[in-house]
Amino acid sequence: IAQVAKDRLQIEQQMDEIAIQEEEKNKISTSLLLIIGIAGALVGLIGMKYYRLRLNRIKGILFAKQESIERQAEQERIEVQLAEANLELKEYMLRIQGKNKQVETLQRQIEELHIQSNSPYSQLDDLTSRLADTKLLTADDWNDFRQRFNRAYEGELDKLKLQFGDLTSAEERLYALEKLNVSTNQMAWMLGISSDSVRKTRYRLRKKMGMVEA
Secondary structure (H helix, E strand, O other), X not given: OHHHHHHHHHHHHXXXXXXXXXXXXXXXXXXXXXXXXXXXXXXXXXXXXXXXXHHHHHHHHHHHHHHHHHHHHHHHHHHHHHHHHHHHHHHHHHHHHHHHHHHHHHHHHHHHHHHOOOOOHHHHHHHHHHHHHHHOOOHHHHHHHHHHHHHHOOOHHHHHHHHXXXXXXXXXXXXXXXXXXXXXXXXXXXXXXXXXXXXXXXXXXXXXXXXXXO
């Protein structure tokens, strides 16, 4: 009987040890599952962060390319507009030069008629009248010229007026004509003044702009 009791006690102790081992095993399994879950969550978060960083980087590259394309398109548009404005200005100047040649022809014909003593007065009056109608550019002509010049030179006359507020209209016109390399004689005709007056106006303009000593 004593042996049986002893054996039963040993069995109960073994059962207790097995129960304890099972409990430890369960704790370890639970801990492992928890660690695996945490690790998985961390991997997921890291993966998500990497994905977002990569996505933002791709977005940044695409936006940069789009901005570059838009800037290039805008630059090309401006260049085309400037080219068109320059062409219009050149065509306008060619028309003015043609008008200038017409004036020179009329002046020469009038001088020839004055030399000829037997010239009919009606013919002389007709040429003089045509010269008066042709000689000077109107205010509308100058406004049109100014607008064309500003388009071709990106508002240069407006900027000049802001910088030198006391510029006269004649000085402003002279500045634009000099920019276009118009001769002094042609400037005189276009401005309706003598060549000497053109030179004086040019001097005053350069003095105002600080291009000559006061």
